[in-house]
Amino acid sequence: MNILRFGIVQYPKKLSMSEKVFNKYFQEINIDAVYEGININPSDFDFKIKDVLNNYYGLNITVPYKERIFKYLNAATDSAIFLSAINTIHKGIGYNTDWIGFYNSIINEDLNGDILVLGAGGAAKAILYGLYKIGIDRVKLINRTYERAIELKKLFNKKIKIEIEKYEKINTIINDVDIFINTTSLGMFNERLPVKLNEKLSLVYDVVYFHTPLQKKAESLGIKTINGKMMWYYQAVENLKIWNLFNEEKFLKIKL
Structure with a gap:
């Protein structure tokens, strides 16, 4: 089985909580997957984002790209459209899980x-x-x-x-x-x-x-x-549900 790739599209480079927690979680549920920081300079975004979308099973998007990503996706949820912000992607669809x-x-x-x-x-x-x-x-x-x-x-x-x-x-x-x-x-x-x-x-x-x-x-x-850890926690739960990978018992074992 090919490795499932996940990541967070960001700028500048930083080690996010998502990167630390999701990699531990993937080990806990015993799947061959990796979550990594995807650092794209704003001047390169339009040239690189299509390859990223094609090569990752699930993505998070953070500033400064939550609005800029819209035009590269097939669809977005009503809440993402209303908020003009996407922070989660799966199969070409953009979601906003921040409010959730x-x-x-x-x-x-x-x-x-x-x-x-x-x-x-x-x-x-x-x-x-x-x-x-x-x-x-x-x-x-x-x-x-x-x-x-x-x-x-x-x-x-x-x-x-x-x-x-x-x-x-x-x-x-x-x-x-x-x-x-x-x-x-x-x-x-x-x-x-x-x-x-x-x-x-x-x-x-x-x-x-x-x-x-x-x-x-x-x-x-x-x-x-x-x-904010609680907000992040429930947002992460929603991300995993969107990616069809949520196991409540296993996720609760991961320390934030």
Whole structure:
């Protein structure tokens, strides 16, 4: 049997959690498969991506290519089209599993109360879509660039009511909400968010899967905290289901 090849199309080169975890998982289920980083310079993307698509059984796509990949695929799911972002590919079809990862990581939490979302990038899109699918009908949104927040509000106009607040008011607004969701990458390199948490918060969700200063502060205040590892975990489960390789018992044995 030929080896099954999987990979993540990315730039710049980095060792992703996917590369470490999926290779361990393939060993656990005893299949001849490999998951590797596929590093393509943006100037070479159009020349190399077709060969990659033809030679890999399953792929993940990360920035800066989640939008650029669309024109090379046969089809895309409705959620991927709405979010203008593909992060998983199988048999020429593009999927967005980011929102599913978030949805499944938070679906069993108590989401009653006001929700504040920080950020207006790709992760914010996926999280707002997940909240919409859960049934949340309104959120407050803050982003450093006000215009990007406006664009996001327009995108979700018929799905969720978004109340945009100014960035400089974040520490006033956070006192009046119950749930805070950070969708930015701040904290990945131990940066501190300019946010003063308070004990009234019932949940802090941080998409960064390192143990960030935000998460540490929330935990010290006794606030329930969820980090990006859970979102990644459920996204990975969805990837394996799309690739027809998911075994729950085996995957649970893999340490993140």
